[in-house]
Amino acid sequence: MIYDSTFFIALERKRTRPAAQALLAQHQDRPARLPIIVFGELAAGYASLEELRANIEPAYTVEPLTEQIAWHASRIQRTVEAAGTPIGENDTWIAAFALALSEPLVSRDADFDRVVSAGIPLQLIRF
Secondary structure (H helix, E strand, O other): EEEEOHHHHHOOOOHHHHHHHHHHHOOOOOOOEEEHHHHHHHOOOOOHHHHHHHHHHEEEEEOOOOOHHHHHHHHHHHHHHHHOOOOOOOHHHHHHHHOOOOOOEEOOOOOOHHHHHHHHHOOEEEE
């Protein structure tokens, strides 16, 4: 499963933590993948790389950018722009990770609905 930064934010907030923890428990047998783009988004909240790494569970594999992911990102960008529903650049890359790795994307970000609405077979898990 691909985890978006909104999932990690939900884990930190008292109101949304139970739902995020329940989702983790429900899918504990699936690989937990963290796109390098999300790693970068999360990094904005830390003073050092060491602090960031110390706060990310070892169960999450940080996934690097590949040519296949870049290709999927280009298709997503073209498709959502043609549909008149563009999304942010980071969201484009995060969705591309999910498509390239054939994994569902866990997110609270409604922008990913635009990807699905544009006809791209992105699997979304909401919580």
